[in-house]
Amino acid sequence: MIVLQSSDKETFEVEEAVAMESQTIKHMIEDDCVDTSIPLPNVTSKTLAKVIVYCKKHVVKDKTCDHEEELKKFDVEFMKGLDQDTLFDLILAANYLNIKSLLDLTCQTVADMIKDKSPEEIRKIFNIKNDFTPEEEDAVRQENAWAFE
């Protein structure tokens, strides 16, 4: 069993296999830098709890069709229950802890949120200034005008 410590000093005890879903933690364990517990100063307890739930489910390496279906359903439900702040924290945690499947899932969720937005809405969302001249912007739009239909 491994002990993980969140930024707000809460501790979580998890099985080694579950913790090793995170490549970051895996390297720490393998490089023997681990004492009694692993400190994770970049992850709050709220987020870490969620990450652990995810890893526990995904640690089972069952390649059957049924299990794949079950995992997909779990992922959908898992993402549904999140508010914006938690989603943001989860993305950063998955990135820091290097859990590829969680990063894929969270980033894909965000991609799905923005895919139907217009360029104007995208600028607002990402706080980007439009630095095209009107002629340039028109030319770019014309290149693939059919994508706007």
Place this chain on the structure above:
Amino acid sequence: MSTTTTDEIESIVRDLPRDIIIDILTRLPVRSVLRFKSVCRSWYVILSNPNFTSKHFKNRTILNNRHEDRCFLFTRNYSDDDIINGITFLSNDKAINVPIKLEIPFLRKSKPLRVSGTCNGLVCLSILPLGSIILLWNPATREFKDLPIAKIPRPKQGPIKVALGFGFDPVADDYKVLRIVYYCYPLNQVEVYSLRSNTWREIKRTVQFLIFESGCNVYLKGRFHWSAIGFGTMNGRKLIVSFDMGDENFRYIMPPNFGLGDDDNYEDVVKVRWTSMVLNESLAVVACGGNGPNKKFDVWVMNEYGVAGSWTKYMSFRLNTRIDRTLGCGEDGKILIEMDTSKVVSFDTATQTMKELGDQNIACFSEVFNHMESLLPIRGGKNAEDTNLCEVRPDPFFVHNHPDKILIMDSGKMIEELDADIIHALHEGNQCEDILSKMGINQGEQSMKIVIPPTNILDALKEDMTGIAFLRSF
């Protein structure tokens, strides 16, 4: 989360590191990426970058949500005003017309471009009827590549028909175009173009089949599949011919015994129209028999690929209105069907329900392909704006030189599309043929066009219709 407002999304993405934002962008459908190029200059550069596009392609292939990038693809009917025509992407209910903005001077004088194949987002275009110009084109990136002229020795006679196939060989990591050139029976040539080497080479293969289509829209297990009729040792047999992109060999699959008529009866064999397609990842055949209101469609599926005994009849259906042709099958088991009024319907094989999609203006010479949009670049590809398009020249061997060859070929195509029976008549029952061939021998010009049938032909036609035999004289 599907009804998140822009404010909510804003709070999620606003402070994310740049790398993660780019990662999110590689997960977008192709059309979203194209729209977001106009967000700002740096996004335009990022989204056009080859690193981005290759990561994008990987993500869209690995993650199983490519359905947004999938659609039916076909050539649109062209009007005289826009000589260089366009293609249509059809998905769910939405049809999007995409112009082919390649102002190739040679095309102004000739027939339009049509789709001959699609693979990984790249579309293979060729000119009717013999493909004297063949292009690879990505509608999303607007990049194109014209195929070079093949340096293959040719016979003296001209080609009669050309069939093309376009696909990807994963072992060689190469895109290839297959071309089967038919001359007068039994002469033919088979050649393969490789994008990597940008050359054509001839391969010696036995071709004992005549392919009906000009392109190939059934691509399964790394092989093209065409419906064909055998000749030579396979004389008269219905065949599904496959060509493997990897080992470049032809193989035969016998379609099932349709049972829509007596398969040994030549007339019934001719009357059954059938097309192959991919249904739920298996090879399938839709056979249509009967006429008018009795027209019935049987859908057969080959449950185990290549195993002859595994053909099973999946279902049958009849539709109330007259059906012209079955066009193809989508990812979700929906078959696209063209009605007699050129309206298109989508028939769901699972629920047996039909959905009207309106008049899609599909060109009569066009097959329907399963297209997957992508941002993949083409090796050696060019942009129309930066290229001298006068340099895109046709292969003169495939440019018909007989002034009436097109007329003759068009007539052949017209006959195929009439709901008519083609019956073999003996010479002794075909006075029309006798009169016309005598006229042909006696005329001076290479070809003669008769617009109004001469009266002696009309009389002969009446007699032929009533089955009156005559003795041939020479």
